[in-house]
Amino acid sequence: MKTYNLAFKYRIYPNETQANTINQTFGCTRLVYNRFLGQRKELYEAEKKSVTYNTQAKELVPLKLELQFLKEVDSIALQQALKNLETAYKNFFQKRAAFPKFKSKRSTRKSYNTVSTSNNIRVEGNFLKLPKLGLVKIKLHRQIPQNYVIKSATISQEPNGAYYVSLLTEFEKDIKEVPSDNNIVGLDFAMSELFVSSDNQRADYPRFFRKLEAKLVKAQRELSRKVKFSQNWYKAKLKVAKIHNLIKNSRKDFLHKLSHELVTKYNAIILEDLNIKGMSQALNFGKSVADNGWGMFTTMLQYKSMFLGKQTIKIDKWFPSSKICSFCGSVKTELPLSSRVYRCDKCNSEIDRDLNASATRFVMKSYDMLKVA
Template identity: 85%
Template structure:
């Protein structure tokens, strides 16, 4: 038995109040990311010291007391913004990505991520329940199997204004070996034909 992840993406139709909250969350997660990115850069440039995620996570409640509007959005989304910053730094130092950049308000695609805990993300009929948003209408074109566990959700908005949610799930499955009769066919590329098999069968271009 092994655990796997699979994401399901759906179009959602928030009402005006919900759309305002989503847009506020975009702005707040961007603010948190940029504020703590600036702190990391300043500390490193001035003292050659680095800051860990745990240290900045402890400072987040202080920032929320300073900027009270941060309390109006999903607190987990703010924490995830910090984790995204930490991951960006790790990718940079491990030479998998460029140095983290400040997030722009003018970005054409906006998103934030939140984590499932105590049933705060769940499907109810033709709606999905999301933190701070309540039940949001959803275009439910593909069902999530009952044995799949919802782990997180990413709410996004495309340049055309449409809202989407990508639901990340986890499930357990067996790896079933595919029976083989040892009849292996090799394929060789040919310029004149599409392929030439080891059994000398040819397939021509149309």
């Protein structure tokens, strides 16, 4: 039995008092983060010294005596803000992220994190018990299994004003591997359709951003004409945020359903490890690539297949699957992006470019990689 973590995100509906407490906690955690980030920077610039999380955690007690309003919010949330600062520094020094920045009050998304202790975070019917908030109404669209233990909760507010909670759970599961020697599929990224499979299945991605792009442009134009921070400006900003939220939720819903269908149908999925950001910048396809959500889709495939004992394998991005004939295995020296049909010079076969790439990936790479995995 191995231990795994899985998060469940829900919409919550706090009353006026609870919403005020949540907003106050957002501000207090931001204040603590910025205060100790400033101290760290000043100490390093003056004495070339650094401090640890434990040292700053001790300084949090006198800060509460100085600023009494910090006692009104969840104390664990303040400690988590310091842990987040420590993580940000580690990511910087290990070259995984840029240097930590001060948090802005006008950030589009606000959040704070709290840890479950003595069952102080729990679901009770249609309500969620949270520290300092009590019972908050929750839209429990998906039940958490009884053997899943809630470890922490992240409360957030989206730009459209809606409140959400993400419950991180821990559970033990004995995942039995499913034999992957058959029922395998290869996926090739397609700009307009998301992917083409080796079974000639096409995702037919609805392109949610493109559908609402004109409406979004109009709303953003109206926002730019308003006096900043006026009442009409906030109304126009909310309108833009709602359109963005609709696009995001529609995309997630589509990708969740599609990834579930694929991992249920196939025992192994072979796909390419693409540099999506680099591809969008190099080819000026930024909007289309971002609209597809390929990175999110591959992440969904990986964790969903893992829980079912199946495999999602990424092959090297330099593997020339588009240039290899899926019928005879011959390799073309050149294949321009404008050529959407693959014509083999050796066996004279003709096939759709994306279908050929997915079939090549399936035929030539899958079995060898599955034996190693």
